[in-house]
Amino acid sequence: MSPKRPDYPRDEQLEAILAKELGRQRDKLEMIASENFVSEHVLRITASVFTNKYAEGYPDQRYYGGCEFADELEILTQARARKLFGAEHANVQPHCGSSANMAALLAVMKPGDNFLGMNIAHGGHLTHGAPVSFSGRVFKAHYYGVREDTELIDYDHVIRLAEELKPKLIMCGASSYPRIIDFEKFREAADRAGAVLVTDMAHFSGMVAAGLYPSPVPISEIVTSTTHKTLRGPRGGLILSKRTFAKRVDDEVFPGIQGGPLLHVVAAKALALAEALEPDFIDYQRQLLKNCARLAARLIDAGFRLVSGGTDTHLVLIDLRNKNLNGRQAEEALDKAGITANKNTIPFDKERFTVTSGLRLGTAALTTRGLVESEMDEVADFVSTALHNFEDDSKLKKIRERVASFSKKFPLYPGLDF
Ligand code: DSN
Numbered sequence: 001m002s003p004k005r006p007d008y009p010r011d012e013q014l015e016a017i018l019a020k021e022l023g024r025q026r027d028k029l030e031m032i033a034s035e036n037f038v039s040e041h042v043l044r045i046t047a048s049v050f051t052n053k054y055a056e057g058y059p060d061q062r063y064y065g066g067c068e069f070a071d072e073l074e075i076l077t078q079a080r081a082r083k084l085f086g087a088e089h090a091n092v093q094p095h096c097g098s099s100a101n102m103a104a105l106l107a108v109m110k111p112g113d114n115f116l117g118m119n120i121a122h123g124g125h126l127t128h129g130a131p132v133s134f135s136g137r138v139f140k141a142h143y144y145g146v147r148e149d150t151e152l153i154d155y156d157h158v159i160r161l162a163e164e165l166k167p168k169l170i171m172c173g174a175s176s177y178p179r180i181i182d183f184e185k186f187r188e189a190a191d192r193a194g195a196v197l198v199t200d201m202a203h204f205s206g207m208v209a210a211g212l213y214p215s216p217v218p219i220s221e222i223v224t225s226t227t228h229k230t231l232r233g234p235r236g237g238l239i240l241s242k243r244t245f246a247k248r249v250d251d252e253v254f255p256g257i258q259g260g261p262l263l264h265v266v267a268a269k270a271l272a273l274a275e276a277l278e279p280d281f282i283d284y285q286r287q288l289l290k291n292c293a294r295l296a297a298r299l300i301d302a303g304f305r306l307v308s309g310g311t312d313t314h315l316v317l318i319d320l321r322n323k324n325l326n327g328r329q330a331e332e333a334l335d336k337a338g339i340t341a342n343k344n345t346i347p348f349d350k351e352r353f354t355v356t357s358g359l360r361l362g363t364a365a366l367t368t369r370g371l372v373e374s375e376m377d378e379v380a381d382f383v384s385t386a387l388h389n390f391e392d393d394s395k396l397k398k399i400r401e402r403v404a405s406f407s408k409k410f411p412l413y414p415g416l417d418f
Helices: 012-027 040-046 068-085 097-108 134-138 155-165 183-193 205-209 243-257 263-276 279-301 327-336 364-368 373-388 393-407
Strands: 089-091 114-118 140-144 169-172 196-200 222-226 237-241 315-319 342-344 358-362
Touching: 012 393, 040 263, 068 089, 068 205, 068 237, 068 263, 089 243, 097 134, 097 169, 097 196, 097 222, 097 237, 097 243, 114 155, 140 155, 155 183, 169 183, 183 196, 205 279, 237 243, 279 315, 279 364, 279 373, 327 342, 327 358, 327 373, 327 393, 342 358, 373 393
Parallel strands: 114 140, 114 169, 169 196, 196 222
Antiparallel strands: 089 237, 222 237, 315 358
């Protein structure tokens, strides 16, 4: 991105905040499993003039004039999404994963209808039926989870619940499940209940695009995703569906839930999807998986227990109980050491959501910065040393200094001021 910016009245207060955030992203190690860094090109496109345009509706059916280029943009973005994932239909307007899921649920159910979603305490998402979310308040949610012995999804229980409850919809996908989900089992459960299968692939859509994670697209009626996690696009959502669900999904996104699409973000999605269609995106996803496997191995060497014993994906979930600290303490210690991550419940956690016994770490963002396996050894060492010394501020400060000089080897947006 060109560092040159147009002249405009300076807002020093705002610029200082933006510069601090850029500095934070540059100097710290980003290990939140649901975050990533967009390319400089995607970053620039996110700030395009399409931010000025209202385009309620869909191509050729808008409620505003002047939408000829908006139509061109949206048709292009839809085509790229369909091509990347082999989907029959794509809606690229959802502002985020939550609105994508809301549209998917409303496209299939009426308020009060039954559905099955993964228990958030076992690694599901808020919008898969959590009682505090619209999904658990508008609809009658029932939950499946993981088995206590294996910490893997209890597919027999999913099928049993499907047969007993005959839900209208079954939702699969997770936010802190480190293993590959068996979509065929969910298809079987949905078929036994006569339910619609909705897969939320937000966390693993990048790996699906690269062919490194089984695709839920052929066997789900509807698939939702965010665009900003492993897919490495701008913050936003999308919905793929079978042709038979296209109109219902589109009607729920607009006018059901949203007003005008954020066309500047749609433009950035178009570019991110094009990037994901390039062969080097597959190399990136391969590296991200290798980095995560290496991180897992080093953490196990350092005596950490990983939920399910390891990972097949871009994330690990650490059970901190044998180290005598909780998720909140771990998150705070890592932050002091210059590593950004999030506390996370582990299955059958006895701690509150605001405390938790777990820590989730992901490798998508670090891989974008250029780290490979040997460097993951250093990252694992930073993490392990920080967690083993979580109450020692001077040790955490020393790690923070090492992290800052380590981060400089992987420049982020060189030339950008804020
Ligand atoms: N909030 C996102 C995450 O961090 O995984 C999706 O639930």
